[in-house]
Amino acid sequence: MISLRAPAKVNLYLHVLGDRSDGYHEVFTRMQKIDLCDVITLEQTGEPGMRFDCDDPALSGDDNLVLRAARLFFSAANLTGRQGLAIRLEKKIPVAAGLGGGSSDAGTLLQGLNRLHNHPLSVAELVRLAAQIGSDVPFFAVSGAAALATGRGECLAEVASLDAYWYLLINPGVAVSTKWVFDNYALTSGKKKSKLFGSQKKDRTTFSPEDMHNDLESITMKRYPEVAEIKDSLLRAGAEAALMSGSGPTVYGLFLRKKTDSTALYKLAEQLSAVYDGRVWLTRAYTGV
Numbered sequence: 242m243i244s245l246r247a248p249a250k251v252n253l254y255l256h257v258l259g260d261r262s263d264g265y266h267e268v269f270t271r272m273q274k275i276d277l278c279d280v281i282t283l284e285q286t287g288e289p290g291m292r293f294d295c296d297d298p299a300l301s302g303d304d305n306l307v308l309r310a311a312r313l314f315f316s317a318a319n320l321t322g323r324q325g326l327a328i329r330l331e332k333k334i335p336v337a338a339g340l341g342g343g344s345s346d347a348g349t350l351l352q353g354l355n356r357l358h359n360h361p362l363s364v365a366e367l368v369r370l371a372a373q374i375g376s377d378v379p380f381f382a383v384s385g386a387a388a389l390a391t392g393r394g395e396c397l398a399e400v401a402s403l404d405a406y407w408y409l410l411i412n413p414g415v416a417v418s419t420k421w422v423f424d425n426y427a428l429t430s431g432k433k434k435s436k437l438f439g440s441q442k443k444d445r446t447t448f449s450p451e452d453m454h455n456d457l458e459s460i461t462m463k464r465y466p467e468v469a470e471i472k473d474s475l476l477r478a479g480a481e482a483a484l485m486s487g488s489g490p491t492v493y494g495l496f497l498r499k500k501t502d503s504t505a506l507y508k509l510a511e512q513l514s515a516v517y518d519g520r521v522w523l524t525r526a527y528t529g530v
């Protein structure tokens with residue numbers, strides 16, 4: 242039996258660069274894994290076939306991305322029908338929140354199955370399978386904690402993990418569909434091209450809080466004004482910068498660790514948690530352990 246931690250991500254910036262002929266959008270984004278994790282347990286069983294259960298009944302169906310990932314893996318590794326597998330998923334990452342939870346479960350499972358079966362597939366093969374599941378899944382099928390992503394989000398270049406900060410996350414408790422946000426972006430933005438700025442241009446591997454920008458933010462904020470309110474309250478609370486992650490609606494604030502009194506920050510998180518019904522997380526960059 243093995244237990245895997247599937248981390249959430251935030252987008253430190255996300256630029257939509259244009260439409261693609263496949264119906265998706267060309268993006269340029271910096272993704273960072275953070276230490277808010279779902280837990281996946283894998284157990285090889287005697288009887289063939291797959292068993293899956295999840296502590297969230299709404300996600301226990303046959304269409305869970307985790308099952309899709311497992312089927313793709315077994316087929317690509319020529320292991321279909323050989324042995325049984327029981328998968329258990331414990332959700333901690335909120336769903337449809339812009340934090341990549343479902344994508345992380347699928348990508349982490351691909352990595353885990355490859356390990357469990359003694360690495361029949363290369364990293365490139367895992368990434369190729371991951372891209373068939375969703376645009377964000379490849380990032381979670383590789384081990385690095387931070388990457389620049391282009392294309393649909395599936396072309397990755399590893400960069401340094403941003404571990405100088407605390408990440409304070411607030412989710413307003415509404416579910417947002419990524420497809421809905423991109424569809425509305427296409428309708429409202431015309432052919433306007435996103436501008437890259439700051440260290441995104443000068444040196445693609447460095448990062449400064451001034452670079453934080455998300456082209457999808459205004460779309461989600463227009464529909465859910467509470468997203469803008471949360472962003473304001475994080476900035477008022479002293480965050481270095483604050484941004485909506487992905488297609489939202491979760492917003493995070495960055496607090497420089499060496500400048501921040503962690504006891505006071507924990508207290509702030511507790512107070513916010515009372516306001517936002519427990520949907521507040523104070524985390525650090527994901528370290529993989």
Ligand code: C5P
Binds near residue numbers: 268375376392394423
């Ligand atoms: O790839 P994934 O299934 O996660 O994407 C969900 C939806 O988000 C897509 O169906 C598409 O409408 C939109 N999307 C997009 N461009 C991207 C990623 C996602 O238009 N780069």
